[in-house]
Amino acid sequence: MDFPALLRAVFALALTLGLIGLGAVALRRFGPDALARLTRPAKRERRLAVTESLVLDPTRRLVLVSCDGQEMLLLLGEGRVLAEGVPAPKDAA
Template sequence: MDFASFARAVFALAITVGLIGLAAVAMRRFGPDVMSRLVPHRAERRLAVVETLVLDPSRRLVLVSCDGDEKLLLLGEGQVLNPPPASPAPAPAPARRKATKPKADA
């Protein structure tokens, strides 16, 4: 193997690695838009992420809409960290009427 063929192999490897890196950067920057155009869309989607908010490196808030109902999820460390839903406030007790004693007819 002479120097020219060795140089050509190294140059081809450098070009290949460079193209792979360029494709990775392009997919990272433009990937979600391109992938959403490639996937056929149904007429109406039931599930949508409305908004996300990063709280810290391990936790984020996600507002999800499903069938018109929005839920707020706290995600972190590979799991949903939501507390159980709060029980609804108890309804006020109906007003009691005072019992009247029947009058004795004398």
């Protein structure tokens, strides 16, 4: 195998790996649902938002949820809601 053939093989390998890398970056950037995002209607105001979350231990977590301008504090754990309907405290400032 002479030097020009070896050089051509190395460049072909580099080009192939570069195209695979560009494809991976494009899939990460646009994702498999890129067409669905393009056809989605205009964004509207969302009613539900997770304001803050705090992990207490490996099985429990406190989540502050805002719904229609009202905040609720939820204790989640063991695959279910352990305490719900606790109103979040208002800003003391």
